[in-house]
Amino acid sequence: MEVHVVLLLFGPPGCGKGTQSPLLRDRLGIPAISTGDMLRRESEKHSDTGKTIDCLLAAGCLVPNEMVNHLLEARLAEPDCRDGFLIDGYPRTVEQASHLHQILEGLDLAAPTLVHMDVPDSVLISRLSARWNCRSCGAIYNLLSKPPLRDGFCDIDNEPLWQRNDDTVETAHCRLDAYKAVTDPVLGFYKLGGTGNVIHVNAHQSPDAVFEEIKAALETEVFSPVRLRT
Ligand code: AMP
16 A cells, blocks of 8 residues: 655744754655745745745744745645655644645645644743754754854854844744744644644654654554654
């Protein structure tokens, strides 16, 4: 039997979705899609839409559902998503969850497994404001828990590191508020609506420990459709 895997990495900003995403991508052999990365690319375009997105991102507000739905739908129609994929950062509203449900039905893909990554608020704010990224290879550093070997430069490709303009203490609070108001209810959509599996992970641990916990949960009988490569 052919098995399709659809994983949704879900949790507040700073919970570690972007760190776990490439690890799971490599382990499962499926593409990893980040709506935040897609929107950041759009925001760099000098179009009216690009400028609108740029302002919303800088303020820590969510981008309107139609814009994100449209971008994601186009990405999921690409051939590499045929056998499944993982998404980091979507759905972030109940409306997006319902839209994804329709897309998956249209593509004849299985109901998703949502990985809920839980971390206390106080930890999230300090994690976000200490986060630095490598634009070129996507590596993520944290000045408190995982600093680069050479100050300001990526360990992997030696490129200069960059800080997202929404990773400030003030904007982090706005993003957390948006999460609680409109993203948290997405959990109910999956738990109560029976439209997928939900697993809960303690994401207030080292990235390796979080990855082990996710792998263990995916390997259980309950989620047996998700077969991990050795
Ligand atoms: P992320 O990289 O996932 O932290 O996302 C960065 C920013 O992109 C968020 O704070 C939102 O402004 C926007 N964004 C990402 N994904 C979505 C989404 N599914 N719906 C609306 N806005 C989003």
